[in-house]
Amino acid sequence: MKMVDGNFATPLSARKIKVSEIGFDFDGVIADTAEAFIRLSCEDYGYCDFTRKDITNFELENCVNMPMEIVERIFTQILEDSLGANLQPMAGALRALDRLTAGGQVTIITARSRTEPVIDWLTHHCKADTANRITVVATGDHDDKVxxxxxxxxxxxxxxxxxxxxxxxxxxxxxxxxxxPWNAGKHALYAVDGWEELLDLIDSAR
Structure with a gap:
């Protein structure tokens, strides 16, 4: 069993999850959006006094001492031009996508308003066969994923x-x-600490 926020969370299932049964968020799961935000904040605007561990709230204005208009400007840059912002993959994400797509079509559902920057990013960072087996859905709203x-x-x-x-x-x-860091203490759900743990749950990730 896995400790989550002070409670033991029950393992998801005795069987492995099929690729067709699982979907993935993009920012913060596949792409390291926090790294890009921290880097651009320092390089472009001179806000260099915070790290990832200081981002303790998904709403950055509640935990980072920066004007809201600058926060929005940086995020707009990352979301609209992910390659230009040099958005990097999360550790292990690209290797994981290679393995997952070998078992079927992978679905990404993002709160971004446009799929194109995500597709461009995947085409740039992933092998051609991998990128062609990924479907990207943009909801335009964090609260509309269900x-x-x-x-x-x-x-x-x-x-x-x-x-x-x-x-x-x-x-x-x-x-x-x-x-x-921004989801710590805000749920009592099953959690993984990275792609290696996540792959252990999925059937084709061998």
């Missing part, structure tokens, strides 16, 4: 936003929280 997850008959979903994971759980979808 509808899209259900529409694709996905029963498990990996996300770093605790509020989204809690919404999924209430809707009967099994959330897997991708551990980040």
């Amino acid at each position: 509808r899209h997850v259900k529409a694709r008959r996905i029963t498990y979903f990996v996300d770093d936003r605790a509020a989204t994971c809690n919404q999924l759980a209430k809707a009967g979808i099994v959330p897997i929280v991708f551990t980040q």
Whole structure:
């Protein structure tokens, strides 16, 4: 059993999850959006006095001492031009996508408003065969993922936003929280500490 926020969370299942049953968030799970935000904050705006561990709230204005307009400007840059912002993959994510797509089509459901920057990023960072086996869905709203997850008959979903994971759980979808400083203490759900732990749950990830 896995300790989550002071409680023991029950393992998801005795059997492995099929690739067709699971979906993935993009920012904070596949792409290291926090690294890009921290780097651009320092390089472009001179805000260099915080690290990832200081981002303790998904709403950055509640934990980082920066003007809201600069926060929004940096995120707009990352979301609209991920390659130009030099957005990097999370550790182990690209290797994991190679392995997962070998077992079927992988579904990414992102709260971004446009799929193109994500598709461009995947095309740049992934092998051609891997990128061609990934479907990207943009909801345009963090709170509208449940509808899209259900529409694709996905029963498990990996996300770093605790509020989204809690919404999924209430809707009967099994959330897997991708551990980040901003979701610590905000859920009592099953969590993984990275892609190695996540791959252990999935059938084709051998």
